[in-house]
Each structure stands twice: as C-alpha cells, then as structure tokens.
Amino acid sequence: MELLPGVNCGQCGYPGCGAAADALVAGGAPPTLCPPGGTALARALAAKLGRAMDASGPPLLAEIDESLCIGCAHCGKLCATDAIIGAPKQIHAVLQEACTGCGLCVEVCPTECLQLRPQKPTFDSWCWPKPALVGV
Ligand code: SF4
Ligand code: SF4
Known part of the structure; x- marks a missing residue:
C-alpha cells in the first residue's frame, strides 16, 4: 500500500489501491497491475514481493x-x-x-x-x- 499511488483510480481492475494491495500480497495480481505507476512501480512491487516479471502476452x-x-x-x-x-x-x-x-x-x-x-x-x-x- 505504501508503494501504490493511493489515488484509487481503478485502472488496475480493483476498486481502489487498498484492494489492489491485498490482491498483490495474496498473489492474485501481478506487479504490473498499476498503469499510472509505470514500469518503476512494477519493478518496485516485484522487488518488494520477491516476484518475477509475470505479465501476460509475451512479445x-x-x-x-x-x-x-x-x-x-x-x-x-x-x-x-x-x-x-x-x-x-x-x-x-x-x-x-x-x-x-x-x-x-x-x-x-x-x-x-x-x-x-x-x-x-x-x-x-x-x-x-x-x-x-x-x-x-
Ligand atoms: S523482418 Fe526484421 S523486424 Fe520483422 S520480424 Fe523479421 S527480423 Fe523482426
Ligand atoms: S537466410 Fe534464407 S533460409 Fe536462412 S533464415 Fe533467412 S530466409 Fe530463412
């Protein structure tokens, strides 16, 4: 929750940053879930959670x-x-x-x-x- 922007925009598909944080910690959401946070946030979330890059749709x-x-x-x-x-x-x-x-x-x-x-x-x-x- 400390890392997420906290603006509750819903672009991640969750009703707010709190729900997104819960899903991240529970392993139900990827570190790349937050478009406003950009790649920097995705990297930070992956490092914090010890998760690998796991986006769908590989090039x-x-x-x-x-x-x-x-x-x-x-x-x-x-x-x-x-x-x-x-x-x-x-x-x-x-x-x-x-x-x-x-x-x-x-x-x-x-x-x-x-x-x-x-x-x-x-x-x-x-x-x-x-x-x-x-x-x-
Ligand atoms: S033409 Fe060049 S850019 Fe296009 S797929 Fe082949 S190697 Fe890749
Ligand atoms: S050089 Fe010819 S055979 Fe080799 S990858 Fe290119 S098109 Fe195919």
Whole structure:
C-alpha cells in the first residue's frame, strides 16, 4: 500500500489501491497491475514481493533455427530495422533487441526456419497494452 499511488483510480481492475494491495500480497495480481505507476512501480512491487516479471502476452520476435538455415539471404532484404545478420550461403541470425516482430521475414523463408516465437518479457521489453476503444 505504501508503494501504490493511493489515488484509487481503478485502472488496475480493483476498486481502489487498498484492494489492489491485498490482491498483490495474496498473489492474485501481478506487479504490473498499476498503469499510472509505470514500469518503476512494477519493478518496485516485484522487488518488494520477491516476484518475477509475470505479465501476460509475451512479445513475439523472430528466431532462426540454425540447423535449417540455407543462407539464401531472402530475409535480411525485407527487415526494416536491419535485425537480421548473415552473409549469402552463411547461417543467419536475428538481433532480438532490434526485431519489432513484424513477421515480414517469416513469409519469405523457404525452409520455414524463421519463425516468430514468444519471448519471456522483461521490465525493459514489456509495456501495458493499449486501452480498448469503447463505443467506437
Ligand atoms: S520480424 Fe520483422 S523486424 Fe523482426 S527480423 Fe523479421 S523482418 Fe526484421
Ligand atoms: S530466409 Fe530463412 S533460409 Fe534464407 S537466410 Fe533467412 S533464415 Fe536462412
């Protein structure tokens, strides 16, 4: 309760910060429950409670199964962020810190060794989902 903002906005889905704190301590809510608190609060709650980053919806990023890559180099030409490294006829690799998960490269890989796979979220890679539009 000391860490939460205390404004009782309800964005966490609980009627107020007190109920959210109860759910956190009971293990029924993740440290990422409070959007106004931002990532700093999520980190602080996780540290205080001894909990790991446990957000749902892990991001999908490209990964290459090196045993199947034939080095055709089709994928790298499509990547807008230059996340794919490799020379023709050499095994390629994806720099995951540069990959946006757009999936363009997956479609051109002839051996299907390039796939989008879920990545374990970290406090540096995760953010809250965009709010749902109501009545639009
Ligand atoms: S998914 Fe998109 S950003 Fe990631 S490596 Fe493939 S083309 Fe590049
Ligand atoms: S398109 Fe597939 S096979 Fe070709 S270089 Fe990229 S990952 Fe390797």
